[in-house]
Amino acid sequence: MNRNIDPRQQAVRDQVKQFAEKEIYPITRELDQMPEPRRFPTELYRKIGAAGFIGYAMPKELGGSGKSHLEYITLVEELCYHDPAVGLLCAVGELATHPIIHFASDQQKKKYVPDCARAARIPAFVLTEPNAGSDAANQQTEAVEGDGGFILNGEKIFIMHGDAADLAVVFCKVKDKPKLSAFIIDDLKQPGWQARTLRQKMGMRAATTGGIHLKNVFVPKENLLGEFGKGFRYAMTTLDSARVGVAAQGVGIAQRMLDEAVAYAKKREAFGAPIAKLQAIQWMIADMATRLAAARHLTYHAAKLQDAGESFGLEASMAKLYCSETARFCVDRAMQIHGGYGYIGEFSHIEKFYRDQRVLEIYEGTSEVQRLVIAGNVIGR
Secondary structure, X not given: OOOOOOOHHHHHHHHHHHHHHHHHHHHHHHHHOOOXXXXXXXXXXXXXXXXXXXXXXXXXXXXXXXXOHHHHHHHHHXXXXXXXXXXXXXXHHHHHXXXXXXXXXXXXXXXXXXXXXXXXXXXXXXXXXXXXXXXXXXXXXXXXXXXXXXXXXXXXXEEEOOOOOOEEEEEEEEOOOOOEEEEEEOOOOOOOEEEEEOOOOOOOOOOOEEEEEEEEEEEEHHHEEOOOOOHHHHHHHHHHHHHHHHHHHHHHHHHHHHHHHHHHHHHOEEOOEEHHHOHHHHHHHHHHHHHHHHHHHHHHHHHHHHHOOOOOHHHHHHHHHHHHHHHHHHHHHHHHHHOHHHHOOOOOXXXXXXXXXXXHHOOOOOHHHHHHHHHHHHHOO
C-alpha cells in the first residue's frame, strides 16, 4: 500500500531510514535498558538536531528547515516506526519551542529559536502539575511581580526533558491577575530550579521525564511570553499542534507492528504451513491494516488543514484519539500473532513497542479529554 499522499513524503522517509540505520538501531536496546537513574541522551539529541529534525517545521529565518506540517508529521511517524522514544525526543523539542515561535516577541524568537532548532539548547514545555493534569487551568504555581521581574514558586510533574532542559516555557498564575500567563526561563542553574529524573518509567525510556520544584525562581520582566493572561490559550494552541504529532506517533507504531506481524506470519509455520494461511491470523492482519489506513488519513487530513491555515483543533483531537488507540490495537495484535516471541524482548521489539505505545493515550490530553473536545465540537457547548 502506498503510504504517501504527497511526493515529498517519500524523501522524508528515506532520510529518516538512513538516520535510523546509522544512529538509532545500534543503541535502541542500550537506551531502553539504561539503569536507573536514567540519563537524558544528549549526544543522540544533538545528532537529531544536526540532521535538521528538531527544526524541521520551524521557520527558515529562525534557523529551521521551513518544511510543511505534513512533512513534519511524516518525519515523526517515520522516527516512531524505527523507535518511538526517539520520535518523542524530536517531537518534544518542537513542542517546547512552538509557543516561542508563535507568541513570543521578535527579539525572543531570535534569541531562543535558532538554538532550539539545532538542538544547541534543550527546551521543556512546563505545564502539568500534581493537581493540574487534564484540568490544566488549575495551576497552583504562582508568579509574584517584583523589582525587575517575577518570583515563581510551585511544583511541576511529568515534564518531558524536564530533568535535562536548559530552557523552559513555564505556565502559571500571576498573583492578583485572573488568568494564566507564560514565561521563558533561560537560567535553570539558579538554586531555586530543582529538577529530577522520574524513575521506573514504563516506556519511551530514552525520552526522560522530570519533576520540577520552583523555589523563588527569578524571571526577568522581559521574559514574559506574549501578553498577561494569555498563557492558557497559548498552551492549548500548542497542544492542538502537538496532538497531530501524537497521532503521527501512533501511525508509525501501528505501521511497524503491521509489518512485523506480516513478516512473522509468513515465516512462522504451524500445522504444516505458514500461519499466514490461517484465517484467524488473516483477520487480525486485515483489521490492523484497515484501522491503520483510517488512522493515517485522519492524521494527514489534520496536517493539511494546519498547512492551509484552517482550524484543525477538532481534527487534531480526532486523529490523536483514534491513532493512539489504533496503535494499541495493532501492538496487541502483533503480540498475539508473535506469541512468546513477542512477549520476550530477547526475540523481538514487540514488547518494547507495547510499553512505548501506552502513553499515547495519556499525554497531550487523555483519550477521555479528546472525547470531551470532540463531543463539545459536535454537540455544541
